[in-house]
Amino acid sequence: MKNLYVFLISAILLFSACEIYPHNTMKDCTSKCLKKSKPEACMEFCRCIHERGEVLDTCLYKYDKAPVEKLN
Numbered sequence: 001m002k003n004l005y006v007f008l009i010s011a012i013l014l015f016s017a018c019e020i021y022p023h024n025t026m027k028d029c030t031s032k033c034l035k036k037s038k039p040e041a042c043m044e045f046c047r048c049i050h051e052r053g054e055v056l057d058t059c060l061y062k063y064d065k066a067p068v069e070k071l072n
Contacts, residue, residue: 041066
């Protein structure tokens with residue numbers, strides 16, 4: 001039982017450290033983009049996952065390489 005708790009806590013910490021998630025639907029994914037430091041890259045990430053069906057690692061790599069966008 002202790003191992004289960006360690007696993008769950010580790011999983012929660014790992015997922016909370018990520019800046020972006022694919023979510024289950026395009027709508028859910030894009031609804032989070034305006035709150036990100038890279039809203040356009042976030043939208044592209046959602047298209048990469050949900051429309052083009054690319055591999056998660058590829059989409060994350062592209063997102064990570066995108067520059068932070070300046071707020072107006």
